[in-house]
Amino acid sequence: MNREIVIQTERLSKHFGDFVAVNEISFEVYAGEIFGFLGANGAGKTTAMRMLCGLSIPTSGQARIAGYDVYKNTEDIKKNIGYMSQKFSLYEDLTLEENIRFFGGIYGMSSRQIKAKSDALVEKLGMENETKKLVGALPLGWKQKIAFSSAIFHDPKIVFLDEPTGGVDPITRRQFWDLIYEAADRGITVFVTTHYMDEAEYCNRLSMMVDGAIKALDSPANLKEQYRAASMDEVFYEMARGAQRKAD
Amino acid sequence: MRTLRFLLQKEFLQIFRNKIILRIIVVLPVMQLLILPLAADYEIKNIRISIVDHDRSAYSRQLINNIVASGYFSINDYSAAFEQSFEEFQKDHSDLILEIPARFEADIANQKGSEVLIALNAINGVKASVGSTYLSRIIGAFNADIRFRDLPQPRYPAVAAIEVVPQFWYNPLMKYRVFMVPGILVMLVTAMASFMCALNIVKEKEGGTIEQINVTPIRKYHFILAKLIPFWVIGMFVFTLGLLGVARLVYGIVPVGSLLTLYAFLAVYLVAMLGVGLIISTYSATQQQSMSLAFFFMMIFILMGGLFTPVDSMPEWAQWIARANPVAYFIEVVRLVVLKGSSFYDIRGHFLVITGMALFFNVWAVWNYRKTS
Numbered sequence: 001m002n003r004e005i006v007i008q009t010e011r012l013s014k015h016f017g018d019f020v021a022v023n024e025i026s027f028e029v030y031a032g033e034i035f036g037f038l039g040a041n042g043a044g045k046t047t048a049m050r051m052l053c054g055l056s057i058p059t060s061g062q063a064r065i066a067g068y069d070v071y072k073n074t075e076d077i078k079k080n081i082g083y084m085s086q087k088f089s090l091y092e093d094l095t096l097e098e099n100i101r102f103f104g105g106i107y108g109m110s111s112r113q114i115k116a117k118s119d120a121l122v123e124k125l126g127m128e129n130e131t132k133k134l135v136g137a138l139p140l141g142w143k144q145k146i147a148f149s150s151a152i153f154h155d156p157k158i159v160f161l162d163e164p165t166g167g168v169d170p171i172t173r174r175q176f177w178d179l180i181y182e183a184a185d186r187g188i189t190v191f192v193t194t195h196y197m198d199e200a201e202y203c204n205r206l207s208m209m210v211d212g213a214i215k216a217l218d219s220p221a222n223l224k225e226q227y228r229a230a231s232m233d234e235v236f237y238e239m240a241r242g243a244q245r246k247a248d
Numbered sequence: 249m250r251t252l253r254f255l256l257q258k259e260f261l262q263i264f265r266n267k268i269i270l271r272i273i274v275v276l277p278v279m280q281l282l283i284l285p286l287a288a289d290y291e292i293k294n295i296r297i298s299i300v301d302h303d304r305s306a307y308s309r310q311l312i313n314n315i316v317a318s319g320y321f322s323i324n325d326y327s328a329a330f331e332q333s334f335e336e337f338q339k340d341h342s343d344l345i346l347e348i349p350a351r352f353e354a355d356i357a358n359q360k361g362s363e364v365l366i367a368l369n370a371i372n373g374v375k376a377s378v379g380s381t382y383l384s385r386i387i388g389a390f391n392a393d394i395r396f397r398d399l400p401q402p403r404y405p406a407v408a409a410i411e412v413v414p415q416f417w418y419n420p421l422m423k424y425r426v427f428m429v430p431g432i433l434v435m436l437v438t439a440m441a442s443f444m445c446a447l448n449i450v451k452e453k454e455g456g457t458i459e460q461i462n463v464t465p466i467r468k469y470h471f472i473l474a475k476l477i478p479f480w481v482i483g484m485f486v487f488t489l490g491l492l493g494v495a496r497l498v499y500g501i502v503p504v505g506s507l508l509t510l511y512a513f514l515a516v517y518l519v520a521m522l523g524v525g526l527i528i529s530t531y532s533a534t535q536q537q538s539m540s541l542a543f544f545f546m547m548i549f550i551l552m553g554g555l556f557t558p559v560d561s562m563p564e565w566a567q568w569i570a571r572a573n574p575v576a577y578f579i580e581v582v583r584l585v586v587l588k589g590s591s592f593y594d595i596r597g598h599f600l601v602i603t604g605m606a607l608f609f610n611v612w613a614v615w616n617y618r619k620t621s
Contacts, residue, residue: 053463055463075465078463078465083459085460087455090460093266105251105254106254106464108250108251
């Protein structure tokens, strides 16, 4: 794996009044990596991710995303990332094709590019019969695959996934991860938060957030060895046990 | 520009796919313009009257005939005792009592003069005062009539009477509908444009799609323009439907002034009101919040906009509020241009103010809409 750094943070913090949501986190993510961002509910994952996406301005610390500063160049960051939030974020009253066309269009892709790519995508997802249906009428698992596909449709450097597979069955989750691997093979860095420990095992490296700070960061295998645990589940319990914050 | 094109394409797709919105745009204005002017009519008819006639003479019968013939009154009861009629009055079966004294005819014939008594139920003040005015006028006319007809003419009139003959301009028949329809049309366009625009944006907030938009390179003003333009078009459409459709075909109101002047003002006015909708959307997180806010402002805008009551008769402080109310300007302009035929030059002051408001509201909205927190 090449070691080009695409995400770099240095003592990055976010305060809401007296509450320290994210407390001086420092880490690096390399190009093409699948980076798992773990933590209990309320540990500060979403806040941290929103800062990295340019949606939220940090209180202190430094971060560079795809080479751009999170304070000064938020709009440049936005050109180079894809984002899929835990809330399903496609337009339910548009069809698959219309959604993709819209998101492709606003990233500056030409109509011809969009057409060619969306045809290929529909074929890959096996949704030829669903292109004219409104997205709102599709099953959740399909919507998530479409949301992910549209998040990487413009070939961003990094894609941020905030609990992308909530509420779907294991088979669909497995298929979803196939899409993630495929994206990583194409060189897209994947930054993903999840609560599923089996998914954590699929990541190249993991960070564990507890009470707004990063408690551990390593590959799944090394973490298990370090905590003398048989599975990531145990590692997670071991670390989350020390948390002071109540889950929200 | 390409971004804006894609955004607009999406907005129009969503709007035209929403069957309810389409119905709201077409059916609602037509219905409201057909129904509301009937209710917003100050002409008072069917005033229920109790008549106590102690005289029962040719004169008293003639007076009663004149009252009925005016078309404003309907006789509730006709009695010989005030108590009997007063009971009807107390039960709210009648709005006013006219008591004609005994010797009514005889006193007039003897040139002694006579007095009639009018008792009014003033709970509905408008009805009471309008009723007494009508009645006084009928009695006055009756008085002049019998004097001229039946009584000997004095050789020299004791007092030279000054008669006032009013001439009503711009709305010669004093039809309230002619006055109200353009105003109601303004209310419709205003409510539709700003409510729909506010709700549309907040819906994206609730659904989470606005977050998706915020992480894209779409610029703030692109996003806002893409929200403004469709509702601006809808506002133009609704106004046209109301003015050239319902107002013309149903009420026979043909604008006296130039349509160009009217539409020039409307174009800027819509931008101002959409700005209000945008501001509301930036301050609300849910559709419920934005509905409540929009409703609150709409009530103030409409009630203080001179639609039902003239701004000039409001207290000084309220007139200041009306001066900051964009709706008040448009109601005035519509009435001026449609009924009076005012030219662009006549309304240039209104135009300047509304342009200022359009700028102010939209700059505020763009400033308050944040892609990052």
